[in-house]
Amino acid sequence: MLIAILTGFAFAVLLLFGGKLVKGKLAILSTFIPLGLFIYFARFIGDVSSKNFIQQDYSWIPSLGVNLSFKLDGLSLLFSLMITGIGTLVFAYTSAYLKGHKYLDRFYGYLSVFMAAMLGLVLSENIISLFVFWELTSISSFFLIGFNNDNPASRKSALTALGITGIGGLLLLAGGVVLGNISGTFNISEMLANHHVIVGHEYYILAACLIFGAAFTKSAQFPFHFWLPGAMKAPTPVSTYLHSATMVKAGVYLLFRLSPVLGGTDFWNTTLTIIGLITMVYSAFHTLFRTDMKGILAYSTISALGILVFLIGLGTHESFLAAAVFIIVHALYKATLFLITGAVDHQAKSRDVTKLAGLRKVMPMVAIAALLAAISNAGIPPSVGFVGKDLIYEGTLHMENSVVLLTALAIITNVLISYAGYVAGIKPFVGKLPQQYENVKKPPFWLWFPPILLGALGFIFGIFPILIQNSLIKPILWSIGLEASEVHLKLWHGFTPILGLSALTIGSGILLYFILKPSQKLESFIAKFDKASPKYIMEKTTWAFGRFSAFWTNVFQNGYLRNYVSTITLFLIILMAFTLLQETTYKIDYSSFSKLTVYEIVILSILILAIGLIVFAKSRLAAVVATGIMGYSICLLFVFYSAPDLAMTQFAIDTLTVILFVLVLYRLPKYLKLSDYKMRIRDGILSLAFGGLITILALEVLAQPVNSEITDFYAKNAYLLAHGKNVVNVILVDFRGADTMVEISVLAISAIGVFGLLKLRLKSVERYQK
Amino acid sequence: MEFLLAIITGLLYAAGLYMMLRRSLVKLIIGLIIISNGANLLIFLLGRITKGHPPIIPEDSKIFTEIYADPVPQALILTAIVISFGLQSFAIILIKRAYQVVKTDDLDEMNTIDEDIK
Numbered sequence: 001m002l003i004a005i006l007t008g009f010a011f012a013v014l015l016l017f018g019g020k021l022v023k024g025k026l027a028i029l030s031t032f033i034p035l036g037l038f039i040y041f042a043r044f045i046g047d048v049s050s051k052n053f054i055q056q057d058y059s060w061i062p063s064l065g066v067n068l069s070f071k072l073d074g075l076s077l078l079f080s081l082m083i084t085g086i087g088t089l090v091f092a093y094t095s096a097y098l099k100g101h102k103y104l105d106r107f108y109g110y111l112s113v114f115m116a117a118m119l120g121l122v123l124s125e126n127i128i129s130l131f132v133f134w135e136l137t138s139i140s141s142f143f144l145i146g147f148n149n150d151n152p153a154s155r156k157s158a159l160t161a162l163g164i165t166g167i168g169g170l171l172l173l174a175g176g177v178v179l180g181n182i183s184g185t186f187n188i189s190e191m192l193a194n195h196h197v198i199v200g201h202e203y204y205i206l207a208a209c210l211i212f213g214a215a216f217t218k219s220a221q222f223p224f225h226f227w228l229p230g231a232m233k234a235p236t237p238v239s240t241y242l243h244s245a246t247m248v249k250a251g252v253y254l255l256f257r258l259s260p261v262l263g264g265t266d267f268w269n270t271t272l273t274i275i276g277l278i279t280m281v282y283s284a285f286h287t288l289f290r291t292d293m294k295g296i297l298a299y300s301t302i303s304a305l306g307i308l309v310f311l312i313g314l315g316t317h318e319s320f321l322a323a324a325v326f327i328i329v330h331a332l333y334k335a336t337l338f339l340i341t342g343a344v345d346h347q348a349k350s351r352d353v354t355k356l357a358g359l360r361k362v363m364p365m366v367a368i369a370a371l372l373a374a375i376s377n378a379g380i381p382p383s384v385g386f387v388g389k390d391l392i393y394e395g396t397l398h399m400e401n402s403v404v405l406l407t408a409l410a411i412i413t414n415v416l417i418s419y420a421g422y423v424a425g426i427k428p429f430v431g432k433l434p435q436q437y438e439n440v441k442k443p444p445f446w447l448w449f450p451p452i453l454l455g456a457l458g459f460i461f462g463i464f465p466i467l468i469q470n471s472l473i474k475p476i477l478w479s480i481g482l483e484a485s486e487v488h489l490k491l492w493h494g495f496t497p498i499l500g501l502s503a504l505t506i507g508s509g510i511l512l513y514f515i516l517k518p519s520q521k522l523e524s525f526i527a528k529f530d531k532a533s534p535k536y537i538m539e540k541t542t543w544a545f546g547r548f549s550a551f552w553t554n555v556f557q558n559g560y561l562r563n564y565v566s567t568i569t570l571f572l573i574i575l576m577a578f579t580l581l582q583e584t585t586y587k588i589d590y591s592s593f594s595k596l597t598v599y600e601i602v603i604l605s606i607l608i609l610a611i612g613l614i615v616f617a618k619s620r621l622a623a624v625v626a627t628g629i630m631g632y633s634i635c636l637l638f639v640f641y642s643a644p645d646l647a648m649t650q651f652a653i654d655t656l657t658v659i660l661f662v663l664v665l666y667r668l669p670k671y672l673k674l675s676d677y678k679m680r681i682r683d684g685i686l687s688l689a690f691g692g693l694i695t696i697l698a699l700e701v702l703a704q705p706v707n708s709e710i711t712d713f714y715a716k717n718a719y720l721l722a723h724g725k726n727v728v729n730v731i732l733v734d735f736r737g738a739d740t741m742v743e744i745s746v747l748a749i750s751a752i753g754v755f756g757l758l759k760l761r762l763k764s765v766e767r768y769q770k
Numbered sequence: 771m772e773f774l775l776a777i778i779t780g781l782l783y784a785a786g787l788y789m790m791l792r793r794s795l796v797k798l799i800i801g802l803i804i805i806s807n808g809a810n811l812l813i814f815l816l817g818r819i820t821k822g823h824p825p826i827i828p829e830d831s832k833i834f835t836e837i838y839a840d841p842v843p844q845a846l847i848l849t850a851i852v853i854s855f856g857l858q859s860f861a862i863i864l865i866k867r868a869y870q871v872v873k874t875d876d877l878d879e880m881n882t883i884d885e886d887i888k
Contacts, residue, residue, distance in 0.1 A: 594819065646848055653851050660862050668875055725828075
């Protein structure tokens with residue numbers, strides 16, 4: 001299975017080198033990749049339907065418990081077949097839809113990366129590797145939505161989708177880690193064994209919420225649904241494949257997969273039911289106000305995802321069965337509807353349902369496919385949609401509480417969805433063909449064959465539900481630990497209340513189609529409510545966040561050196577004060593200090609005067625002279641306290657500095673006082689606080705005992721090893737000779753720099769300044 | 771005496787920081803000089819001070835026979851003084867050059883120079 005997953009990635013890498021080959025007539029050949037994988041997975045139907053699940057493990061990071069474990073059970077088999085099966089059709093369809101596109105190779109690359117990632121996602125047994133593949137699907141979706149990268153709206157939609165699903169991915173990682181900590185394993189099947197521990201754990205709510213966040217963002221549940229309509233900016237094959245049939249079902253897949261781990265509690269069921277209900281009704285209503293075929297289909301997809309989440313939330317045997325069937329039903333008819341939308345768009349260059357009409361005359365095969373899909377979508381027998389819809393009603397009718405409410409909402413949603421199907425699948429093909437479309441050419445084979453194949457499958461499965469019952473549906477229920485021997489999918493149940501509800505749904509749907517015509521008016525009406533929509537709120541929030549970070553950056557990264565210095569010092573003061581003032585004893589042992597003598601007092605007084613003069617000097621010369629005095633005073637201090645070498649160095653250096661300063665002085669402008677009174681007071685306080693803390697620090701250190709180990713070593717060995725009597729000199733030129741060497745090089749470089757700057761001739765630019 | 775030296779060290783740091791916070795480039799350099807002197811004094815003080823006993827082994831013996839000042843901080847400070855001179859001299863010349871080009875000593879007027887020169 002690892003090889004099957006890696007095939008897609010390998011193909012994408014190969015396209016980097018051999019991309020030109022698939023751009024031309026050979027594009028159709030890339031279809032063999034998903035087709036081969038489809039056949040590979042189809043071979044397992046026999047094993048899986050006899051409850052023989054296949055598991056393969058590869059060590060990846062065993063120390064962290066992260067392994068590449070793949071498991072093929074009913075649920076992952078269904079998804080694998082959908083991914084590779086619809087993938088095959090989409091690959092073939094693309095060869096006609098994007099024929100001759102200059103980035104066709106790139107497109108196939110993204111598609112196959114997505115296919116591989118999605119396969120990895122549904123086959124992963126380990127929640128961490130599931131997360132990795134989950135993120136890969138988000139990333140490939142980002143590239144596919146932004147495929148028309150010269151269109152700003154495309155780029156924006158791609159970013160929104162990446163943002164929303166990316167956040168969801170992080171929540172999944174967090175949720176996986178929490179689950180792993182609770183149960184001690186990252187393997188989903190091992191978590192199953194710990195179901196009671198997990199559900200009873202204090203972090204259960206947290207784990208469930210994180211998983212919800214991941215699933216709701218990926219599967220476009222309210223209030224995160226808005227990225228999906230935006231994602232329709234992608235070329236239609238992408239919308240078919242990622243944003244209706246497979247990727248957006250990843251969230252549903254996750255909830256399905258984790259239901260036996262986290263499910264069965266009131267919190268789990270209630271949250272999923274409510275969110276599912278809101279999503280399905282909210283977006284089903286939205287379909288009424290759209291005129292773009294893809295927009296209609298996008299909202300009806302969200303609504304269908306809402307139904308799936310809702311069914312999982314009900315948590316009964318019937319509802320899981322309904323969800324399993326509905327996944328297949330929806331994949332078949334929705335993919336078909338998207339494919340026919342692409343064909344219409346490709347040939348007639350429009351997706352506006354208010355303008356399109358009578359296209360059956362120019363593209364009869366597409367019209368047949370559309371009709372088949374619309375029928376299945378509406379749940380009219382003998383399509384598989386009818387089977388699916390019956391099961392949904394069976395699910396809601398078997399609930400203990402609020403049967404009427406749940407069933408009523410399910411009916412409303414189904415009516416609206418069937419209306420959406422009629423508008424997208426029938427309306428463009430009936431009526432009188434407008435003049436402008438009379439010359440529309442017939443679509444090529446690969447544009448009409450895939451939808452008609454899928455549409456026909458919807459009928460074959462409807463007439464012979466046994467085909468999917470044993471091979472797929474039963475294993476799905478087994479894979480989440482439910483009994484499935486009683487499952488019998490039937491088209492005809494006899495005259496039951498459910499049949500009545502079905503008839504009611506179909507009838508109201510058709511009635512609605514004839515009463516309500518999609519129009520620009522309706523679309524502009526709903527646009528008025530945009531300001532209350534989650535999308536608008538999200539955009540405003542990100543905008544505000546951007547503004548806040550710009551403000552924050554401007555405050556701290558203001559480009560003024562002194563502000564940086566004062567900010568850094570302020571925080572240093574706070575930190576130092578925090579530690580020093582807490583631990584300071586304030587006991588100073590004066591007896592350990594050496595006695596004061598008169599000449600010391602004199603030197604110190606001069607030093608203080610010099611410092612004062614520097615700070616308050618009015619002229620630059622005075623400040624420089626005072627700096628010199630300060631240096632000489634320190635030099636004298638070195639003399640008093642047994643450091644003759646230091647004194648000599650300080651004397652020489654200080655003299656040189658003063659000379660250098662005076663040399664450049666006459667070129668400089670007047671010594672200005674640039675800052676105002678307040679600023680100086682503020683800086684003064686800051687500086688004094690800093691200096692005060694340094695004093696306290698020094699006194700604190702003086703109160704500690706001295707460690708003289710290193711000193712003793714040098715003192716003992718200065719003469720014995722290095723044959724020198726001045727220990728300071730011996731350290732510098734002998735023990736640490738290499739350091740001194742480097743130091744001399746630094747000085748040499750600095751000297752070269754000074755020389756260079758002095759001798760540098762003014763360039764023309766600088767002359768221009770003068 | 772150590773107590774007074776500690777206060778002086780703090781004073782040097784305070785004065786140095788205050789000068790560094792000024793807008794004038796010259797004051798910035800002077801502040802740098804003061805702070806580096808303060809740092810030298812701090813290291814010197816924390817290595818403990820000893821009066822009248824430089825770390826030089828007497829003529830007639832091979833090792834110290836009586837107390838001596840700690841040579842390690844002295845070696846460190848000597849290095850520091852020399853290096854800071856390298857820095858200061860370079861900075862001073864840089865001010866001069868900068869003034870020749872932009873005609874100002876005010877840091878605030880210097881920060882847009884990238885846009886002005888073509």
